[in-house]
Amino acid sequence: MNQTDQKKVLDAGFTIYRRQNEPKPIIKCLTLEHPYAWRKFEAFETKAARDRRMTELLKNKKHIED
Numbered sequence: 454m455n456q457t458d459q460k461k462v463l464d465a466g467f468t469i470y471r472r473q474n475e476p477k478p479i480i481k482c483l484t485l486e487h488p489y490a491w492r493k494f495e496a497f498e499t500k501a502a503r504d505r506r507m508t509e510l511l512k513n514k515k516h517i518e519d
Contacts, residue, residue, distance in 0.1 A: 478503040
C-alpha cells in the first residue's frame, strides 16, 4: 500500500498501526491528523507486551495493521 492508498484508508476513518522492533519494541501509527508520517504510538519493554497491546488495538473495526 502506498501513501496515496493509506490516505484513502485514513479518510474513511481508519487508523493504521505498524509494529517495530528496533531499537526497542514499539507501535507506530498513521492517523488522519498525520497521514504522511508514522508517529510513535506506544513503547514497550518486551515484544510480547507489544503484541498483546496490538491484539487489543486490532479488536476495533476501524484499526488495521500495516
